[in-house]
Amino acid sequence: MSVSPKEFGKELRKLRKEKKLTLTELGKKIDLTQAYLSMIENGRKGIPNSDTIKKLAKGLDIHYTQLMEMAGYEISLIEAFKGVVETPKKVIEVSLPAMGKEETGDGLVAYGQLTDDELRRRLFDLHELLNMDVDLYYKNEFLNDDNRQKIKTMLQTLFE
Known part of the structure; x- marks a missing residue:
């Protein structure tokens, strides 16, 4: 036109x-x-x-x-x-456990300080997130231990 x-x-x-x-x-x-x-x-x-x-x-x-x-x-x-689907990013502060727990093959448990990269990875890893000691929600519903276990079982069924 x-x-x-x-x-x-x-x-x-x-x-x-x-x-x-x-x-x-x-x-x-x-x-x-x-x-x-x-x-x-x-x-x-x-x-x-x-x-x-x-x-x-x-x-x-x-x-x-x-x-x-x-x-x-x-x-x-x-x-x-273009620009409609892209959304600006917002930086937020999130408190996560700074120590990691790792089980060794002989049954011992080792604890250590997590790097920033490891914290970022864990934040977006569903397995890690479901095992973290943080409040989780799904559609504004708090996920208790029972809910978390159900989700883990479903994910294991899908991916393992």
Whole structure:
């Protein structure tokens, strides 16, 4: 679909005003000048390139494919879903037992300090997780020892 720079600018202005942003405020958010944004909105700068459209979308807090379509660009399905499926990562603090217990072949038990890598591995290893002395939940239901044992039995049946 072909769209004129004036039509694109008019729609862009409408979106900006819906977000209650001035040209100056939007410009500061995305590092573009108020004058340049004004030229885009008045159709005097042509249709912006995809990089500028991505900046505009970020400043307006909308998915860039909405603006790309508005500008008349064709978008592949992969591009359309890029960013929708990806979620930002959040760092959280989790307290885990810092000592590991290992049984040797002759029945002895050895204890030792776990490395950061070993703690990370254990955090995502179902066997280790089910054997840890931490509260576990499934769909907000606390897993007691009986529940944990049932889960371990099911996993052993599936994988061993």
